[in-house]
Amino acid sequence: MPADRDDALARIARPLPICADESVHASASLSSLVGKYDAVNIKLDKTGGLTEAMSMAEEAERLGFTLMIGCMVATSLAMAPAMLVAQRARVVDLDGALLLARDRPDGLIYDGSRIHPSTPALWG
Secondary structure, X not given: OOHHHHHHHXXXXXXXXXXXXXXXXXXXXXXXXXXXXXXXXXXXXXXXXXXXXXXXXHHHHHOOOEEEEEOOOOOHHHHHHHHHHHOOOOEEOXXXXXXXXXXXXXXXXXXXXXXXXXXXXXXX
């Protein structure tokens, strides 16, 4: 849903969990989502980095949200830090590097539905 239209979700029965994506950017945005969503999708590109993403995960759990970790289309270098937050998440969608014609050398290792850390060479 567009971020400015999610108030409608507070007034309807939700037989399936609904996850906030466009409405979640930083820890400060989480409290306004209570009662509208069941989960939040944390993306490091939207949060500004790993530090805020970790804070968001903690605050989201405190507020009762299920965690999803997502990404934008980017290389393994952008996905690798998100793997730290992903350890807390119920749903992980860090496939952005798979959508590129070519990833960075020594990137994350994708094996079916599993993602494995890269070697230290990823960091240069």
